[in-house]
Amino acid sequence: MTDNLVELEIEDLAFDGKSVGHIDGKVTFVNGGLPGEIILAEITRSKPRYNQARLHRIIRVSDIRVPARCEHFAYCGGCTWQDLSYEQQLIFKRKQVVDCIERIGGMEAVRVNPCIPSQDQFFYRNKMEFSFHVENGEEFSLGLHERGHFDRIFDLNRCHLQSDLSNRLVHWLRDYVRANGIPVYDVRAHEGFMRFFVIRQTKRTNQTMLNIVTNYGNLPDQERFMTSLLGACPEVTTVIHNQNGSKSNIATGEIETVIYGPGYIEERLFDSTFRIRANSFFQTNSLQAEVLYRTGFEVLKPTTSDRVLDLYCGTGTIGLLVAPKVEQVVGVELVSSAIRSAAENAELNGVTNIAFYEANVVDFLRAVPKELQQFSAYVLDPPRAGLHPKAVKKIIELGPERILYISCNPATFARDAKDLVAAGYTLPEVTPVDMFPHTMHIEAVGLFSRG
Ligand SMILES: C[S@@+](CC[C@H](N)C(=O)[O-])C[C@H]1O[C@@H](n2cnc3c(N)ncnc32)[C@H](O)[C@@H]1O
The missing domain is CATH 2.40.50.1070 (OB fold (Dihydrolipoamide Acetyltransferase, E2P))
Incomplete structure (x- = not known):
């Protein structure tokens, strides 16, 4: 036993999957331990504003704890929450989205729906x-x-x-x-x-x-x-x-x-085929990709008069799925092999009302060709870093009626949402979709509308 061993009640889970409690009023982060549990922890680092601690033993076990299935769980970097019941994982993931929208986005009136569970909880990755x-x-x-x-x-x-x-x-x-x-x-x-x-x-x-x-x-x-x-x-x-x-x-x-x-x-x-090459981006949970896209299309409500700009389009999945429902789609993506796959997928599925541009989104928006300026809806599916501030500025200037934002990082989503809402867009609701059970990752889907 060391002098640093203290009892710690776990109150919450942090975004990085660590557990959080307080020791003498100071916030303390620890690996392991679930909300409601009391653990014996060793303080490994004490900073002015927080402590880091190591779990020694669980003194009181929470009823949200379940046995982890995997023999490697104690040390593998892949799954953080296999010992937390799946229902509770979904509750914590939704809470993460709520916290970001309120704290980073400064928006209290946005409804955050219950998190849509993954169809498979194990063996879901492709x-x-x-x-x-x-x-x-x-x-x-x-x-x-x-x-x-x-x-x-x-x-x-x-x-x-x-x-x-x-x-x-x-x-x-x-x-x-x-x-x-x-x-x-x-x-x-x-x-x-x-x-x-x-x-x-x-x-x-x-x-x-x-x-x-x-x-x-x-x-x-x-x-x-x-x-x-x-x-x-x-x-x-x-x-x-x-x-x-x-x-x-x-x-x-x-x-x-x-x-x-x-x-x-x-x-x-759905009814489309997507060709995936060694280095192509493709959502890693195929069955749940359908759920993610369907959730987006339900709020976007595409119509035959819509012209859709699919920014950060990857291999064109979203644009190709929405194309049969709208007049025209343009996809924009930085990686040339992804653009080649997108064009190949358009041909494979007989989609003719779609075009793809290999470009940085910021550069593309800076000089959108004249004939492409009348988009009624944008789809945004950026990487974890979210939108570049210059992209946000240009999107606001171009002012599409609807913006469907699919995000893999609630923190950057909330940051960008704050700017769009300040510019006059409304965001009534956000729906979290779980693509990655047992990890703290969560996708968020929201539709911004003008006027
Ligand atoms: C989360 S993926 C979305 C892919 C696609 N929407 C899908 O669902 O399969 C983000 C994509 O943005 C692309 N990307 C990242 N930064 C970019 C930029 N500045 N301009 C254009 N594309 C970018 C990445 O190469 C990647 O394909």
């Missing part, structure tokens, strides 16, 4: 990225990041977020690399070969794409590799090899080779 890791020539690992450690990877046995085929594939590749003595990339020494293993699986069409990311060079004995892979996991439909020789530790490559199958998978959302 994409997982696994990392190889080796240090000082020791035994390598293949798996996921340890919580709070960007540079530590633990050997995964079974993850509950993707399918069991995905788990089998991780075991197969680890065994294959080990048995064949293929060197694993050491991020400190910048040598070795195997770097990442990305698995993408469609939910509706049963297709599986593997993306093997390595240092420069060919995959050794590719034919034997494929024979062994298909013998163990015949469900795999395509395999891609990406070579990344840069020091940046990201699972994309500079040289991409299709080594098996068509080089893409095709997922179905």
Whole structure:
């Protein structure tokens, strides 16, 4: 026992998933512990305005606690809330949205609806990225990041977020690399070969794409590799090899080779087909992507006279789904491969009233071509950073009647909403949609209207 051990009653959960209580009036953050619980905690850092603490033991267990399913839960960086009942996760996620809208947005009159639950609570992801890791020539690992450690990877046995085929594939590749003595990339020494293993699986069409990311060079004995892979996991439909020789530790490559199958998978959302390539953005919870988009379309209420500007359009999913209901759609996206996929998806689905522009949203809005200025509705689906202040300014100047904002970060959504409301838009309600059970992430959908 140390002098720093104190009893702490957990009152709330913070945005980053940490638990929050007070010690002598000072706010204290701790990993583990759920609201209503009393824990024994060790203060590890004491700052003038807050403490950080480590959980030693739970003294009083809350009835919102459930047993975590995953054997890796105690240390995996993937799931933060597997030990919190799903109903309570939804309550805390909604509260996070309310807090942002009130505190950051300064708006009290916006109704925040109950959080729409994910259809699947486990095995819901269609994409997982696994990392190889080796240090000082020791035994390598293949798996996921340890919580709070960007540079530590633990050997995964079974993850509950993707399918069991995905788990089998991780075991197969680890065994294959080990048995064949293929060197694993050491991020400190910048040598070795195997770097990442990305698995993408469609939910509706049963297709599986593997993306093997390595240092420069060919995959050794590719034919034997494929024979062994298909013998163990015949469900795999395509395999891609990406070579990344840069020091940046990201699972994309500079040289991409299709080594098996068509080089893409095709997922179905509603009645449309979306072709997904190794580096294409696609919502990672396919079934819930439909729920997210439907929630947006229900408030947008598209009509045949609408002209829709889909900003941050990625591979064009939202624009392509809304196109049959409106006169015209224009999508804008920064990443050229995403724009190529968007155009490919338009052709695949026979959508002809849509055009895509490769551009930074700010630049596009600064010089919207004259013939494109009469948009009645904008769709905004930016990354976590939200809208650039210059984009907000231009959107207000251009003044569309309706703006559908789909956000993956309630804090930046609330910040941008404040500006739009100050400029005369109304925001009656926001609906949180859960795409990522057991994590603190939440999507928020809101429609801004003018006049
Ligand atoms: C959350 S994703 C949305 C994708 C799409 N709406 C969907 O549902 O599949 C955000 C997209 O914004 C793009 N992006 C990020 N910053 C951008 C910018 N400044 N201008 C244009 N696109 C940007 C990213 O490349 C990414 O495809």
